Amino acid sequence: MSTLTLPKSPREVRDLIRSNEWRGVTSGAAPGYVQANIAILPRDVAFDFLLFCQRNPKPCPVLEVVEAGRFEPAHMAPGADLRTDIPRCRIFEDGQLVGEQEDISSIWRDDLVSFLLGCSFSFESALVNAGIPLRHIDQGKNVAMYVTNVETTPAGVFSGPMVVSMRPVHHSQVVRAVQVTSRFPSVHGAPVHVGDPGALGIKDITRPDFGDAVEIRDDEVPIFWACGVTPQAVALNSKPSLMITHAPGNMFITDWRDEDYAVF
Amino acid sequence: MSTLTLPKSPREVRDLIRSNEWRGVTSGAAPGYVQANIAILPRDVAFDFLLFCQRNPKPCPVLEVVEAGRFEPAHMAPGADLRTDIPRCRIFEDGQLVGEQEDISSIWRDDLVSFLLGCSFSFESALVNAGIPLRHIDQGKNVAMYVTNVETTPAGVFSGPMVVSMRPVHHSQVVRAVQVTSRFPSVHGAPVHVGDPGALGIKDITRPDFGDAVEIRDDEVPIFWACGVTPQAVALNSKPSLMITHAPGNMFITDWRDEDYAVF
Numbered sequence: 136m137s138t139l140t141l142p143k144s145p146r147e148v149r150d151l152i153r154s155n156e157w158r159g160v161t162s163g164a165a166p167g168y169v170q171a172n173i174a175i176l177p178r179d180v181a182f183d184f185l186l187f188c189q190r191n192p193k194p195c196p197v198l199e200v201v202e203a204g205r206f207e208p209a210h211m212a213p214g215a216d217l218r219t220d221i222p223r224c225r226i227f228e229d230g231q232l233v234g235e236q237e238d239i240s241s242i243w244r245d246d247l248v249s250f251l252l253g254c255s256f257s258f259e260s261a262l263v264n265a266g267i268p269l270r271h272i273d274q275g276k277n278v279a280m281y282v283t284n285v286e287t288t289p290a291g292v293f294s295g296p297m298v299v300s301m302r303p304v305h306h307s308q309v310v311r312a313v314q315v316t317s318r319f320p321s322v323h324g325a326p327v328h329v330g331d332p333g334a335l336g337i338k339d340i341t342r343p344d345f346g347d348a349v350e351i352r353d354d355e356v357p358i359f360w361a362c363g364v365t366p367q368a369v370a371l372n373s374k375p376s377l378m379i380t381h382a383p384g385n386m387f388i389t390d391w392r393d394e395d396y397a398v399f
Numbered sequence: 400m401s402t403l404t405l406p407k408s409p410r411e412v413r414d415l416i417r418s419n420e421w422r423g424v425t426s427g428a429a430p431g432y433v434q435a436n437i438a439i440l441p442r443d444v445a446f447d448f449l450l451f452c453q454r455n456p457k458p459c460p461v462l463e464v465v466e467a468g469r470f471e472p473a474h475m476a477p478g479a480d481l482r483t484d485i486p487r488c489r490i491f492e493d494g495q496l497v498g499e500q501e502d503i504s505s506i507w508r509d510d511l512v513s514f515l516l517g518c519s520f521s522f523e524s525a526l527v528n529a530g531i532p533l534r535h536i537d538q539g540k541n542v543a544m545y546v547t548n549v550e551t552t553p554a555g556v557f558s559g560p561m562v563v564s565m566r567p568v569h570h571s572q573v574v575r576a577v578q579v580t581s582r583f584p585s586v587h588g589a590p591v592h593v594g595d596p597g598a599l600g601i602k603d604i605t606r607p608d609f610g611d612a613v614e615i616r617d618d619e620v621p622i623f624w625a626c627g628v629t630p631q632a633v634a635l636n637s638k639p640s641l642m643i644t645h646a647p648g649n650m651f652i653t654d655w656r657d658e659d660y661a662v663f
Contacts, residue, residue, distance in 0.1 A: 182446035186464050189449065190474070200450050202555065210454070210552070288474070291466065317663065320584075398662060399581065 141165070145212065145388045149220040158222040158237055160384035162256060169322065169393055170386035171198055171211065171251040172363040173221055174370055175379035178203045181248035183291025184370065188250070190288040194297050194365035196253035196321045198389070203248050211251055211389040218243050223382035230374035235382055247379070253322035254363055254386055255300060257393040258315070265315045267308050270349045277384075278302065279343035280362050284336025285327070287369060295369040298345070299327060299335060300362040303355040312358055321396040328359040335359060405429070409476065409652045413484045422486040422501055424648035426520060433586065433657055434650035435462055435475065435515035436627040437485055438634055439643035442467045445512035447555025448634065452514070454552040458561050458629035460517035460585045462653070467512050475515055475653040482507050487646035494638035499646055511643070517586035518627055518650055519564060521657040522579070529579045531572050534613045541648075542566065543607035544626050548600025549591070551633060559633040562609070563591060563599060564626040567619040576622055585660040592623040599623060 141148055141157065145165045151157040161170055176184055181203070188195035199211045206217045218240040226234045226242065236242070255278070259269055271278045278300045285297045304312045309329060317325040332340045340357065341348050345364060351357050367380050381387060405412055405421065409429045415421040425434055440448055445467070452459035463475045470481045482504040490498045490506065500506070519542070523533055535542045542564045549561045568576045573593060581589040596604045604621065605612050609628060615621050631644055645651060 182449065185446065185449050185453065186466070189453070189461055189464060197453055200453060202450070320662065398584065 145390050146214070148388050149212070149215055152222050153216065153219045155237070158385070161222060161386040161388055162384060165388050167260070167392055169198070169211070169389045169391045169396060170254045170256050171389055172254050172366070173217070173224070173379070173381040173387050174250040174252065174366055175217070175247050176250070176370065176375055177377055178246045178248050180292060180373070180375055183293055184250065187287070187290035187293040187369065188252070188366065190290055191297075191365070192320070193324060193327060193361035194287065194363065196323060198251040198253055198321060201249040201251070203246050206243065206249065208249070208251055208389070211391060212387070213390070217249050217387065221381050221387050222385040225380050225382050227371055227375070227378040227380070229376060230371045239379060251387065251389070252363055252366060255323055255360065256386070257322035257396065258319045258324070258360070260393055261315050261319060262312060265311060267304060267312050267315070269302055271302070271347065274349065276347035276349060278346050279348055280345035280364055281332070281335070281337045282344045287365065292373040293369050295372045297327070298362045298364040298368055299359040300346070301340070301343070301357050301359050303349060303351040304358050306354055306356050309356050309358065316360065318397040318399055319393070320398060323361050323363070326358045327361050330356055332357060409654050410478070412652050413476070413479055416486050417480065417483045419501070422649070425486060425650040425652055426648060429652050431524065431656055433462070433475070433653045433655045433660060434518045434520050435653055436518050436630070437481070437488070437643070437645040437651050438514040438516065438630055439481070439511050440514070440634065440639055441641055442510045442512050444556060444637070444639055447557055448514065451551070451554035451557040451633065452516070452630065454554055455561070455629070456584070457587060457591060457625035458551065458627065460587060462515040462517055462585065465513040465515070468509050470507065470513065472513070472515055472653070475655060476651070477654070481513050481651065485645050485651050486649040489644050489646050491635055491639070491642040491644070493640060494635045503643060515651065515653070516627055516630060519587055519624065520650070521586035521660065522583045522588070522624070524657055525579050525583060526576060529575060531568060531576050531579070533566055535566070535611065538613065540611035540613060542610050543612055544609035544628055545596075545599070545601045546608045551629065556637040557633050559636045561591070562626045562628040562632055563623040564610070565604070565607070565621050565623050567613060567615040568622050570618055570620050573620050573622065580624065582661040582663055583657070584662060586657075587625050587627070590622045591625050594620055596621060
């Protein structure tokens with residue numbers, strides 16, 4: 136089902152997901168509302184993971200933490216249920232993908248702590264609203280993502296390189312792109328680098344580690360933002376006994392507007 | 400010893416403290432550098448406290464968390480030692496003040512987690528630099544602080560009202576005061592309220608709950624900022640078996656400049 140026919144309220148979209156009337160990639164669903172990356176981990180590693188996010192706020196901007204024993208993100212989406220309201224989840228055991236599930240009620244445990252992390256959809260809307268075209272969206276592709284040589288700041292069992300996403304921007308719009316995304320520190324915020332892929336240890340910009348390559352034209356500058364794949368990659372690095380994430384693109388839709396998270 | 404004769408580098412000031420050559424209120428020491436509120440708690444409540452800070456970033460802006468077994472704030476002040484480099488600490492047991500110590504090495508335990516939280520000294524410097532006079536500084540007083548009827552968002556064992564500080568600002572400078580402090584979200588940031596003490600449940604503005612009263616003139620507006628006393632008050636509310644804090648005004652001096660924490 137196309138997302139274009141979805142209702143526009145976050146709660147209505149979540150209700151359709153919960154009742155299995157619609158599930159899918161949430162790009163374009165409930166436009167203007169914040170969507171969240173999801174990481175669900177056992178309580179015994181929750182402090183380390185929260186600390187990892189605190190130390191690495193650009194790749195891991197925390198929107199909400201739902202404590203063990205609960206599954207309602209009462210701040211971001213009162214009444215929602217993380218067990219049923221994410222379109223599709225991935226289940227990892229000891230760092231290995233063991234399956235995907237639409238509804239995770241059957242595997243839910245009372246010791247699971249849920250992290251809602253900011254997602255680039257919010258700042259991409261801001262860029263498009265500011266008149267800065269995004270090629271991967273225009274071409275219906277996934278954004279290009281690269282593993283860098285920039286180490287995150289470790290915390291407990293969690294460590295690993297930062298993953299970035301890249302968007303080519305016309306040189307006349309680079310300053311504006313920095314300004315626009317700087318307004319949204321809770322959803323990755325300002326770029327981590329402008330211009331030189333080599334400065335981040337990226338050897339071949341035409342071969343992203345995740346997502347799809349896009350052309351960089353002669354009058355364009357590649358801009359790099361910290362990417363929400365980072366916390367997932369870092370968490371899996373540590374091989375937790377259980378980790379549940381959203382499936383790529385299948386985000387949790389919150390009740391807050393992108394603009395609520397703008398600093399000015 | 401007056402702080403006016405202190406060296407200007409944070410490390411030099413910390414070295415004087417560690418060697419017992421100087422201890423005291425750090426206002427004016429190492430000008431331009433971030434000073435931190437300190438809260439040290441046992442590991443068993445550390446996740447809840449970090450989560451409390453994440454949920455209440457205005458009163459509880461986390462600068463760094465030093466994990467159990469360590470006492471060096473490696474991010475904010477490499478080489479420093481929290482056991483010896485805070486001018487004076489307060490020791491609380493089961494929520495009760497049981498003593499003050501300059502050097503806490505003798506009571507240090509391997510299960511203690513240390514929180515460095517932003518302090519209003521940073522945004523006060525920004526206000527003064529912007530030409531906005533602060534009466535309590537001009538009069539050599541402590542800032543006026545009030546317990547409000549605004550509840551913080553609880554986390555685990557931690558809950559309680561937000562404490563705010565109040566500074567009177569000439570009506571022509573209110574907008575500028577909001578703008579200037581909005582640049583510093585890591586050190587309490589934008590005001591939580593402008594104008595009406597009653598809106599925060601403050602019954603008598605002339606009687607602060609902590610600190611000293613200051614006059615509010617007819618052409619001035621009271622502006623309220625979230626205050627770093629909040630996390631301390633909330634933590635003590637929960638009567639932790641042990642909690643160590645800095646003594647009032649006896650902050651930990653970091654190696655980062657205030658301007659490093661400006662968002663723009």
